[in-house]
Amino acid sequence: MKKAFQKMSLTIFLLSTTLVAACTQPLGAVESKQTATSAAPSIKGPLDAKEVEAFADPLFADKMKKFNVNGSSFVVVRDGKVIINKGYGFADKEKNIPVDKDTVFQIASVTKTFTALAVMQQVDEGKMDLHHNVEEYLGGLKVPNTTGKPLTLYDMLTYTSGVDLPDITTFIGPEYIGQDISMEEFLPKHMPTVIRPPGEAYTYDNFGFLLAGYAVEKVSGMPFAQYMDEKVFKPLGMNSSSVRFKPELLKRMAAHYGPTGEPHPTFGHAPTDGPQGSILSTGEDMAKYMIMQLQNGQFEGKEIVSKKSMDLMHAYQIFVEKDIPIATVGFETYFNELANGQHVVLKGGNMPGHSSLMVLIPEQKTAFFMSYNNDSMMSVDIYQEFMDHYFPEKEKAEPAYLPLSEKNAQKYIGMYQNTRALAIRTSFVYENGSLVLEDEINGKQKLRMIHPLLFVDEEGNKIAFKEDKAGNITYFYYSTQKGVGVVAHSQKMNQKQSFSDVPNASSYKNYINNLSALSIMSAKTGNQFDPTGTMTQGEFTDALIKAHGWSVFPGQADGIRQQMVAGIPNLNPSAPITRQVAAVMIQNLKQLQPIATSKVKLQDTADAWAAEAITALVSQGIVDPDTKVNADGSFTFRAKDLLKRQEASALLDLAFGYYSLPIKH
Template sequence: MNIVTRTFRSLLGVTLVIALTIPSNSYASTPATQSNGPSDPHEVENFMDGFFRRADVKTMLVGAVVAIVSGDKVQLNKGYGYSNLKLRSLVDPDRTLFRVASISKTITATAVMQLAEQGKVDLDADVNRYMAGVSIPNRTGTTLTLKHLLTHTSGFDYTDGTEDEGDPSEAPLPLESFVKEQLPTVVRKPGEAFRYDNYGYDVLGYAVQSVTGKPFEKVAANEIFTPLGMVNSSFALTPNVQSRMATPYDGEGNPLPQYATIPSILPDGGMISTGADMARFMLAQLNGGKAIGSGSSILNATSINAMQRLSVSIHPGIPGVGYGFESSYPSLNNGQYVVDKSGVSSGFQSHLWLLPDRKAGLFVALNSTRDAKKLRAALIQAFMDHYYPKTNETETLTPLHLKRQQLQRFEGEYSDLRMKYLHYGITAHDDGLTVNDSNGEHELIPIEPLLFRDSEGKLAAFKEDDKGNIAYFSYSKADSWSERLPDRKLYADVPDNHPYAKFIYYAQQQSLLRKEEEPAFRPEETITRAEFVGQLMTLAGDPLSNEPSLFVDTNNQRYASEIQTALEYGIIKGTPGGRFEPNRPMTRQEAAMALTRALLIGLGSAGAVPLEAELKGDTDPWAIKGVENVVARGYYGPEVVKDAEGKVDYRSKQPMLRQEAAAMFYRFP
């Protein structure tokens, strides 16, 4: 059986999904007291050397390059650690190449803004005008524009393609072919909601290619890299580029092979660069688009300001997104105006941090994903606390008294727009709101009609629709908002006091049961293998496979596409005879293994490492790891009870009931 292997693209962005929970007790703060910032190269180097001498930093580091600029000067461009551990090769800040992943979006946005300056594109015009041979389906009646793509508000049904790391020796997939093969549909009104959009930036890159009549990578090289003197930057993995790449390392410290992107030229995340080159790009961004020292310019000041204006936000008190830039960690801003962009790919992480009002910037790239998010955050915090420390001149947020009746409008179940399996249950009480999510329970206190604050000072906000109803929520995720799910429709056999009621109605609200619309839920009936896989893949939210069914007994199944997709992802397996047995009841141990495999390939936010638990009862050897993992993570309902010794009889070989599957999906991830 030949299987097309797929991985969850969302895994590449998982480190920027959950916003840092460092307390922040203000918004729209008064600017900090004037600081000289990073203005002395010797002092800057001493400061950064001290940071990398820290014991905690040493445990997280393999190799890094750091560039710091201010005014029109490079204050630091230095390598730390190794580009290759085995060879003990040091990082060369001028020559060692790193993948900067999604920082590439700032280059793509720059290319679009250049065309807008030249009058070749209109940011408010229909994007299909600029897409040679491509027409994006749109069900909304609202025009999709370049501006929507720039601000991650396209309304696409899918925003992450299945871009596995490719073999550099294989034939490259052209950008045009990729765009056509991965074509999504606009299903939400463009401009209405923020959902981080990798595919949207690939569309922008293809628009640049279509309008100019030149390959995107050539436009980036000729119009951006060359004028700025970024002689070592590229979107193409040529043999010369590959020979100078830092070796990437995974979270366990294992070296990874160099890889190509799919497509081979990837506007949303394929750029490769050095510390020296990124310093030149930062200087242009901080000096009105001018290339320092050459007299040339890549953009005018108006376009630069437009890129750095965080024009889309759920609330004025919470920083949003601009053209290529965003505000990933507002709790680290220390009252300064900051725009930034992070990048995450296999074995590499990076961050670009700009303070436009201070004309200062920081860039860091790492060649390991081991504690890389923690290291990036620690570096940014150290930089900000050293050069732009917090002051006491912050605005006090006074609680706003709202009656419980006024707060009830916010109640409901909310699902993340990018990762729908991440959900928030919100209930009102006399003093505010209670939010239940995968991180526990949180209390929100109102400080404005649509703005709230938790006990740590982190802000949350809601957005109304055009009728004044609550439609969206933003709290602990930096890369998308959450939508309010439809009100539940009562089943005759699931009253409010049913022990599985909240799980069952969650499945209904998430449309996991869309192919089974019936007046009764039948909670104590067994769930078939086809139904379980169909609901799991609906919850995953990724595009379904267009490949024909490889199982001989699923061709005419209503869940045929979901089953084929799960097979391609490696979530399920068939019998030696090529059968899936879709109508057979799903056993509890089979369900546990399917969910664990989904975690291992990147679905969910709980992490890929299976957990262990104390089991009793009978479980087949092939399923023990999966059952232990599900039990340890609590992916079950009231049917599972620990004994006095903390052991669990999962009843592994029994068929899973429909109500039990609903509980499993509610608890996930």
């Protein structure tokens, strides 16, 4: 199977079943809190259709224009009733078809809540136990596990499975719409390994929900799509919902568009039944689903799932810090600061060209759902405005901050790597009496300590650390809306034993150690790094893909390889790599522009296809220690010399590490 996409979407990576391509640039921040676009806030929640329309109509007009959205659904329920179920704009702009309550959207990862519901139904029937080894329910399928701790359904449904490649099963593309690929056929060929003790760390996980759906299929004896039809959709009267594409639903499906308004093809899944993200539904059907959720599993006199099971789906199960919940059984709680102190559980979902968000406020018997036809972050703006309007936050006192000594800061210091988005790397150091965070997205952030496991940055975003039983810091979670770091805990990368042939005084030592800790470049032989040895083009390419860090989805490495070699003549993987070839490969992925105020001037002879890339990197400070830039900006790059391993370590660490270089894209 192949991957059929090559673009990156922040929304998709944050909220959904898929990340669509390699991220080669820092991702922008979600817009900060704004004033609601409608009347003064209410503390009573949504009241009636007229009042909600007065709030929603100008809000959607504004946000759809801002995010270039052609059409959106919006449904609000409260106390068992539909307050509003309305469409805005066009399901198909070219055909002038408006969105209405029956417009079909791909709800993508909102599907995960249905999969969790199906598991809980099996638990209610006594056929499954959330805390047993999941292999009991897989019909003989084994999950590789190096931890010694069994993987359970509870771990999977709370996004704490501990697998190394949580997106290894994410195959999407137009070609999958007409195919029929079973989970039984698919899963044995695409299996990650459990490398962290299950339950230890939060990592957004597509594989876990796919495997949970497969467990439902094996235990119930029904194909997953049939199970959902008979046990969920029909009892709820969700007549326009399906795990699979059906002709009558495709006829009513909203067209797909990219963020800039260009038409986008419809993507399907492999396997065909996608418990992690393949459901199609409408505003009309999702209203019924939310009413059932808010009525403790009851709908029109029928028990869809027990109250005990529904409580597990709504109660916070996983916390990154005692006051920062992150997951329930099936739902999530990201962007907690937007909840305004309410108990909120939510789930977002994206396929290329469609986005959805479901927000439940169980204690207020209130929920809303929306789907729209592009990949933007409009749903987060709508969520923020909804909460500010109906459930405004009471003023909170500024916390008291504690001092942090240099001695006590030592346990935090080091490099961390995101457990899902491997390209997100963060450094913590102690400077001038404060712990300082540094990464490419946020730059340098001076932190203040609320208590020893909770800090806040200069912009008010929280950083929660996690320690093991011995008191060692093992992970941190950063609740900023910038970038994609919120998709997982970041794990502390312990420095490995120093190489015997890299002197402590070497200007390359830190670069070499960083790449070793991340398993990007390791020893050449034994405990020797061979710092002045050369590399082949193939060896550098492999290291560059690891340093780049975005090849977390099936087939992504192929696209990254094609991108990195563009414009380089006479490539030969077995040939030694020159410094100019390495520079162009890095620049092909970074796409940096020379800083306008930088006057760097290349003095030696580089080939025409390489000179611009070299200048761009050097102007950004991506340069090895032995390349000196003179006061007048002139420098000699030794462009046609062979690249040494220590030079490669410096260039890769500076280009793709955590440093806040003056990067201009």
